[in-house]
Amino acid sequence: MAIQGVKASFHEEAAVKYFGSDIETIECGSFRQTCEMLKQRKADYVVMAIENSIAGSILPNYNLLRDYRFHIIGEVHLNIQQNLLALPGVKLSDIETVESHPIAIRQCDEFLSEHPEWTIKEGLDTAGCAKRISEEKLKNTAAIASEYAAKIYGLNILERRIETHKKNATRFLILANEVVEQKGANKASLSFQIGNSVGALATVLQCFAEQNVNLSKIQSMPVIGRRNEYDFYVDVEWKKQSDYDAAIRKVLKHTVNFSIMGEYIKNDKV
Numbered sequence: 001m002a003i004q005g006v007k008a009s010f011h012e013e014a015a016v017k018y019f020g021s022d023i024e025t026i027e028c029g030s031f032r033q034t035c036e037m038l039k040q041r042k043a044d045y046v047v048m049a050i051e052n053s054i055a056g057s058i059l060p061n062y063n064l065l066r067d068y069r070f071h072i073i074g075e076v077h078l079n080i081q082q083n084l085l086a087l088p089g090v091k092l093s094d095i096e097t098v099e100s101h102p103i104a105i106r107q108c109d110e111f112l113s114e115h116p117e118w119t120i121k122e123g124l125d126t127a128g129c130a131k132r133i134s135e136e137k138l139k140n141t142a143a144i145a146s147e148y149a150a151k152i153y154g155l156n157i158l159e160r161r162i163e164t165h166k167k168n169a170t171r172f173l174i175l176a177n178e179v180v181e182q183k184g185a186n187k188a189s190l191s192f193q194i195g196n197s198v199g200a201l202a203t204v205l206q207c208f209a210e211q212n213v214n215l216s217k218i219q220s221m222p223v224i225g226r227r228n229e230y231d232f233y234v235d236v237e238w239k240k241q242s243d244y245d246a247a248i249r250k251v252l253k254h255t256v257n258f259s260i261m262g263e264y265i266k267n268d269k270v
Contacts, residue, residue: 002026002034002043005125008145008152010078012127014172015047018076018267029124031061035068038177046070046175051217052080053169055103062221062233065173065191065261072189072262073182074174079270082108082163085130085155086142092158097121099129100144108144111162130155169270179262187216187237187266188244192255196228200254207250208236211243231257237266 001019003011006027015023026043028034037043048064051057065072082104086095098105098112099121105112112120123129129143134153142158143149150157173189194200208215217235238244252258 002028002037002046004028004031004034004048006128006131008130008149009125009127010080010146010170011047011049011172013146013148014049014076014078014170017078018047018074018172018174019045031064035064035070035175038070038175039068041177044176045073047076048173048175049170050173051171052103052107053167054107054163054165057219058103059219059221062219062231065233066221066231069259070175070177071179072173072264073176073180074264075187075267076172076174077169077268077270078172080107080163080168080170081146081161082126082144082168083147083150083157084111084142084159084162085133085145085150085153086158087133087137087139088154088156090139090142090156090158094140095142095158096140098142098144099123099132101126101129104144107163107165107168110164111159127152171268173262174264182263182265185263185265186239187235188263189233189235189261190251190259191231191233191261192251192258193223193229193231194255201232204232204251204254207254208247211238211247211250212240213238213244213247233261 001015001023003025005011012025034046038046097119102122104126126145127149130145130149130153214237219233220230223229
């Protein structure tokens with residue numbers, strides 16, 4: 001299982017939630033590296049964050065989905081609880097610097113605004129920042145990370161649940177090299193392009209509505225090197241397979257470069 005980050009990261013938690021605890025994780029320094037691990041078949045799957053209920057879509061990862069063309073075989077939602085971690089014995093008054101992933105920092109902006117004296121530094125991974133504090137014995141630095149990270153790296157929790165919005169969840173995609181057929185699939189991730197004409201996108205969306213297929217997500221990304229042209233990424237859900245099949249037939253008539261990125265079972269429990 002290739003994950004961005006180190007042990008005890010939210011990506012590892014998401015992997016365990018989806019596959020169970022009997023897995024082996026491959027720590028990667030970037031999302032692109034996770035894709036390379038899968039491409040080279042050094043990993044069986046990639047767990048990739050794609051959107052957060054506060055920070056929104058993780059746009060660079062849509063570019064990776066476009067570039068690597070892996071198959072989406074599932075999804076998992078994780079409730080994100082952020083904590084302020086430091087070495088044992090360190091008090092809140094000792095803290096001079098706080099480190100974490102940029103998105104985690106954004107998720108805790110209200111708490112951090114109460115401490116303007118702190119220097120905020122961005123890191124590659126929440127758990128990675130916790131690991132660095134532990135290994136380098138940084139007594140004036142705290143990390144924003146999970147309770148699991150505190151346990152793994154021997155840190156104390158100075159402040160619990162410091163995220164601004166308590167209903168904070170991240171959606172992760174499960175990627176594989178091959179299609180994994182799933183009985184009872186009721187959700188799909190699609191991509192396509194349309195012409196630059198009045199009502200072109202509305203026509204495509206109407207195809208889904210007419211077949212009672214729910215559009216649960218839409219994201220546009222510029223087509224590289226082509227002005228005013230976009231790739232559209234949509235997630236759709238259905239109750240009857242025949243409705244979905246009919247919608248796809250209709251959509252194909254109004255799009256180009258249409259791709260079914262994955263058909264899987266909806267899994268939105270946090």
